[in-house]
Amino acid sequence: MRYLPSQRLSESALAEEFGVSRTPIRQVLQQLALFGLVESRNGVGTVVTEVNYERAMDLLAIRRHMALLMSETVDPSRFPRANRRMSELEKVAVARSHERDVQQYATIGLRIHKIILDTMSSAEYRRLWEECYYRTCRLTYSIVEHDWVSTNQLQLEEIRELVAVFDGGEPKQLASFCHRKLGEWMAFIQRMHAAQNTSRIDESFKELLHEFSAQN
Template identity: 30%
Template structure:
């Protein structure tokens, strides 16, 4: 289980609603909170050193994403997305990807390329011995890089929400996907490296569309028995 520190600079002050929301989402994404697990406000408030109000507000925001629900007599629990919901999420992600670079395009810089190459190096190490947790961490950081390449704030917000909705489903299949998942991640990173080297931000969106589509096909094969 992760501690209260969130990726990025350490928080000198108590975490706010946004910080708490992001950490809970990350735990759901990494399957630290699995479907059926309860989110206990009192325990989370004690962990974060805050009152229950910001915890409740953070959970309320997550509820709007459909990742948790409140059940009478039970409390707030993590939910497993239905096949229909998964299909809707991936349909939205595919459409959002086509908008990357077309509205408020970001200027690609050396920092973006350096982050990408670090991820590629780590992903290539995974190809020899796939570790699901490490895969999830790389995939999460890749999402962060892609998010930072989106200049339109509204698009960036929707892109992030859709990622979290899809991530726990995909990460739940990593053990079954094994080496195939690691190879797919490498291929995605190699393609993105080329796009960044060319300074082609619209190509980043196109590539995200392609690789999200590939990923959804793998999900459908495992969950629904679709043919290869």
């Protein structure tokens, strides 16, 4: 299920949906609040926050710089397992590539993130990398519906390149890949954001023109 900005989240409803007690749900919501993904509002309860474009882009830039340190924080002995998991994920991604399913796209994106995360031997680096990921992933997924073909293609390319990187077994290649790929995603998001804003301006102008014509 997708949770949209300003949507209220009920502990009891979430507990029923995921088949768990309210205690772990409460703990997850507290963690999400730390990441800025939800917030508590007086008289309302816990709601999903809006996607902040500027803040997310700043964090993506931080992740990109962090990627340069990745070669010192990963364990290459974990690469063969990562290679197998990524190869299996490629089959899943190819099979669903013609389906316009944002939820499945996000699930695959999370699996990519987890596979990379599991190669990291530094607990502190892993924690920071994971926190930045969760703080920025919604921005990426928010543009999927506006250009499914391009975002889907970028995700498939990312998986295939990671298969080759893990097969090579070189930590520096993984660091270089993540640094480059994050730069590509940032450039793509910026283009999409600019295009969406231009579209909104055009629509607003059309509405004003329509109102002016109606008054005259």
